[in-house]
Amino acid sequence: MKLVTAIIQPHRLDDVKSALEAAGVKGMTVSEASGYGRQKGHTEVYRGAEYTVDLVPKVRVEVLVDDPDASAVTEAIVSASQTGKIGDGKVWTVPVDAVTRVRTGETGAEAL
Amino acid sequence: MKLVTAIIQPHRLDDVKSALEAAGVKGMTVSEASGYGRQKGHTEVYRGAEYTVDLVPKVRVEVLVDDPDASAVTEAIVSASQTGKIGDGKVWTVPVDAVTRVRTGETGAEAL
């Protein structure tokens, strides 16, 4: 299994959620973050105002997937979050050794 | 080393903390998140009210452990967070290459 993590622009979250559902993912986790990339945040626009501090608000999206689904899920997130402007975000994948569904105790791909 | 991450129901955090202390873990990190699983959040109950939006509030718990402790720590979290209702949560394990304790500069299992 893999964990696909994306840092996206907050206003793209609804589209990313829809894209993930269309891609058939079984669940997702969302949390707040802030950050900067190559431009150190200095030239990013947030809610219509140019952002002068360097940590720009972002949203983190995490999706546990079966190995063969990692690249399709990454592509779904990229398509849905891409505006073509700097600060659009970053998506990465990390290997996962084990997953358990708490309610049932199921493990492995069954637990996704 | 391994990083065990759990997304649990917020009202189970105290029990999970106690279970982790009983299991002998050396520390933990807690943060806020929200998410949904197989039911897309539609049928989950939060604070007594059925939740109509699809991102249900959850708590993230992370524990760095030595390799042989990962499954016992997972089991401790699962037992302590399980209510038998949908939305109980998910626990996963990721490999960790290196850990450092900031105060002392110690690394590896000594740093946990």
Next chain:
Amino acid sequence: MKLVTAIIQPHRLDDVKSALEAAGVKGMTVSEASGYGRQKGHTEVYRGAEYTVDLVPKVRVEVLVDDPDASAVTEAIVSASQTGKIGDGKVWTVPVDAVTRVRTGETGAEAL
């Protein structure tokens, strides 16, 4: 690629940011967390007051780096966040399979 994650004291964030820029990192992600280490949080001081609850406020810093940079980035974070007091923090590294820059679709080290 690697993901270096640090849990640091909130008042060290500015110094850590400067140290990371000096170390040449291309970006970072910051989020709120709380936690405890070996002392279970009982003897930590936060904003001048001894902290009586066990989950002490912390900041999470995450940096995606190329493999050869992981240890230098870890050292930069450790130096910048170290005060010598308990609760100074923890830094760990996790392997990353793939990274994509959302705006351009670039992948791998080019995407950092």
